[in-house]
Amino acid sequence: MVFQHKKIASDPVKSAKHYVKSTIRSCFFLAFYVLACFYIPCLSRRVLGRESNINYILNGLVAGTAVLIEAPGRQMELALYCLPRALETSWKLMMKRGLVRNIKNGDIALFSASMGVLMTLYQNEPSVINKHYLTVLTRVFGRN
Structure with missing residues (x-):
């Protein structure tokens, strides 16, 4: 709204x-x-x-x-919302079984990488970002 x-x-x-x-x-x-x-x-x-x-x-x-x-437009948003939780759960299960080791501040590194990808898309291909998110990014960071 x-x-x-x-x-x-x-x-x-x-x-x-x-x-x-x-x-x-x-x-x-x-x-x-x-x-x-x-x-x-x-x-x-x-x-x-x-x-x-x-x-x-x-x-x-x-x-x-x-x-x-x-609605089909919301399905991808829900998938993108669930993906980090699924990856986190998978990582914790692998840690529990001894397949991987814990990475100190790994969540911060993952967030930084995600923001890097988002900002790269915002700078080079803003048309692939949902128009509502693009509006928010434009208000926060300004136009290119």
């Missing part, structure tokens, strides 16, 4: 319908995702009669399909 105040002022009814539809769609996504995250492990334990890795693989597959409820 912050970035589309002109659209809201020019056609408030159409904008309200769009926002209500988007909100309901996002609510269904979140409800299905949370339901799958909590129900599938319990169900698979009950069916298999034991705890196994299959429980969590099945849980990830079923909960992951919840993203199909969201």
